[in-house]
Amino acid sequence: MTQQTDTGRPLLRSRRDVIAGAIFLVIAAAFAWQATSYDMGRMIRMGPGFIPIVLAIMLGALAIGVMLVRSDPGEHETGRPIPWRGIALVSFALILFGAYGRVLGLVPVVFLATLVTALASRRNSIIAAFGIAVALSALCYVIFKLGLGVVLPTIGPVFGPFEIL
Amino acid sequence: MELLSNLALGFDTALTLQNVLWCFVGVLVGTLVGVLPGIGPTATIALLLPITFSFSPVTALIMLSGIYYGAQYGGSTTAILINLPGESSSAVTAIDGYQMARNGRAGPALATAALGSFFAGSVATLILAIAAPPLARVALNFGAAEYFSLLVLGLLVSISLAHGSVIKALAMIVLGLLLGTVGQDVTSGTARFTMGFQELYGGINFVSLAVGMFGVAEIFRNLEVETNREVGVSQVKNLWLSREDFRRIAGPVLRGTGLGSVLGILPGGGHVLASFASYSAEKRLSKKPQEFGRGAIEGVAGPESANNAAAQTSFIPLLTLGIPAHPVMALIIGAFILQGITPGPNVMTEQPALFWGIIASMWIGNLLLVVLNLPLIGLWVKMLTIPYRVLFPAIVIFASIGCYSIDNNPFDVYAIVVFGILGYVLIRLGCEPAPLLLGFVLGPLLEENLRRAMIISKGDPTVFLTRPLSASLLALGLACIVIALLPSIRRKRDEVFVEED
Numbered sequence: 131m132t133q134q135t136d137t138g139r140p141l142l143r144s145r146r147d148v149i150a151g152a153i154f155l156v157i158a159a160a161f162a163w164q165a166t167s168y169d170m171g172r173m174i175r176m177g178p179g180f181i182p183i184v185l186a187i188m189l190g191a192l193a194i195g196v197m198l199v200r201s202d203p204g205e206h207e208t209g210r211p212i213p214w215r216g217i218a219l220v221s222f223a224l225i226l227f228g229a230y231g232r233v234l235g236l237v238p239v240v241f242l243a244t245l246v247t248a249l250a251s252r253r254n255s256i257i258a259a260f261g262i263a264v265a266l267s268a269l270c271y272v273i274f275k276l277g278l279g280v281v282l283p284t285i286g287p288v289f290g291p292f293e294i295l
Numbered sequence: 296m297e298l299l300s301n302l303a304l305g306f307d308t309a310l311t312l313q314n315v316l317w318c319f320v321g322v323l324v325g326t327l328v329g330v331l332p333g334i335g336p337t338a339t340i341a342l343l344l345p346i347t348f349s350f351s352p353v354t355a356l357i358m359l360s361g362i363y364y365g366a367q368y369g370g371s372t373t374a375i376l377i378n379l380p381g382e383s384s385s386a387v388t389a390i391d392g393y394q395m396a397r398n399g400r401a402g403p404a405l406a407t408a409a410l411g412s413f414f415a416g417s418v419a420t421l422i423l424a425i426a427a428p429p430l431a432r433v434a435l436n437f438g439a440a441e442y443f444s445l446l447v448l449g450l451l452v453s454i455s456l457a458h459g460s461v462i463k464a465l466a467m468i469v470l471g472l473l474l475g476t477v478g479q480d481v482t483s484g485t486a487r488f489t490m491g492f493q494e495l496y497g498g499i500n501f502v503s504l505a506v507g508m509f510g511v512a513e514i515f516r517n518l519e520v521e522t523n524r525e526v527g528v529s530q531v532k533n534l535w536l537s538r539e540d541f542r543r544i545a546g547p548v549l550r551g552t553g554l555g556s557v558l559g560i561l562p563g564g565g566h567v568l569a570s571f572a573s574y575s576a577e578k579r580l581s582k583k584p585q586e587f588g589r590g591a592i593e594g595v596a597g598p599e600s601a602n603n604a605a606a607q608t609s610f611i612p613l614l615t616l617g618i619p620a621h622p623v624m625a626l627i628i629g630a631f632i633l634q635g636i637t638p639g640p641n642v643m644t645e646q647p648a649l650f651w652g653i654i655a656s657m658w659i660g661n662l663l664l665v666v667l668n669l670p671l672i673g674l675w676v677k678m679l680t681i682p683y684r685v686l687f688p689a690i691v692i693f694a695s696i697g698c699y700s701i702d703n704n705p706f707d708v709y710a711i712v713v714f715g716i717l718g719y720v721l722i723r724l725g726c727e728p729a730p731l732l733l734g735f736v737l738g739p740l741l742e743e744n745l746r747r748a749m750i751i752s753k754g755d756p757t758v759f760l761t762r763p764l765s766a767s768l769l770a771l772g773l774a775c776i777v778i779a780l781l782p783s784i785r786r787k788r789d790e791v792f793v794e795e796d
Contacts, residue, residue: 150466157470173754173755174749174753175754181745182473185473189470189473192462192466195462224691225709232703232705247692251518251683282700282703
């Protein structure tokens, strides 16, 4: 980028703009490539591909704009660390819930997912995480099973004779 | 006296035991999420949408609206007591409210916020009741071309009011529009961008997108730097205002209500702008501007009234045109659609009980909020002592259960992960998620009206410029962009959004 760099920070900012632009550009290209396989139609009767193509081209143009135009100073806060552990654990807990909710049942899956999620915060010890998981399992049972009657079984079929619907 | 009979119908609907009960639940949950920093009404409403499926439409919408304006009340409590805005719109309240609390005047500050909000909420609801019908009648004459232009205007206005880079906001809108095209095309039945996933035929799940972008991405943000929040005031005493206090807040409350009612109609977060505008107006009008920032009661009364008035009038574009003013309203549109109702000018004529029931419930809700907030303040102070490390697992779990139970489909839960990470990356790069959500919700409407307008005009794209109403709407949208890009306005806008003092 060709910006004035009187301190180190403007450089960092411009790099962020380039990354943001690149993400938009990749998404635009993916949509455009896929949209070419749909019928374009004509102006009077637009096909399903017409609007996605137009939007993808607009996004591509804006992506280049994002890369080139200098964004406001002060828009980004400087280097807060990326919480890799938190992102990984929370994502894992969500996938766990989606994949095993039905077989495990509401209470066990809430317990497990909460345990994993709680450990995303460095301030939670293992024991604290257990405590939160127990409390939240009980709370969710009362709210979602007794109160709202969700379809998930209380204890899932994987527990065999202990299954509770 | 058509208004009176309509309101009678509304109260008839809203005052059934079931509706009052769910209105109460709505404002209670709203206050709760407003009080707790880190959870906003956007994520909460997204989470509770699936639960409202089993309700009748009017009950569902009364509750969801209650969450929204309830959160505006709750946000001020947190702002005053711990100097952390529970909601973005109460950021200004924190400036003087927290100083009042430190001076031992937490009680009067909370009372001012509650009473100002109650007054503003009631007046703005009346404005909504008066202004909505004529606007809806105008909108009934809109053709496809006008609708298209109106939607474009709505999207463009949202940029000029959001902060941050204009070009990034534009890109986010277009990205939202693109995500909105995923799924089966209504006219031809072609499956678009489904990548072979059967689950995507009905489009990307709106709840997963909203929960991911606003709930989970926010959790990732908060995990970056974990801080302890401290409750500066553990006990609130003396909630009564003195005669002198009443004299001082009367003007700010009235002006705040007026400003908020007008700015609330604007798309794109008018309630945040309203509270900032009211604060700077009061500071300028005050005989003792040096008191601002050191605990001036006017600095609490004005902005609090303004943001509550705006919360109420932001329902105007939704109920009359079917256009959401901000992400929360976009979710409420989602709720309408899930209930099988297309929001727009027709709602008022076809479902008068629903339309007026929602409006009437707002008075009931505002009254319930005063009762909830003043005598029960001790309870809310207690809530603030719950640490975030306990809170966020609950948010993640509620999000999972909520999304899962829409269709009992694991795919919707996986989608939260995708949008949570995408949202987090984009927010870190300085792109706000709100325009994306607006684009996503309005995208299908935009496409439908564009295609219809093209068929009607026999493929002539100039139709948007030759029809006067459509052309002026587009011109207005263009003006918004130009204004947002002007350097002097940009500086002003930045100033407005930077906390003073």
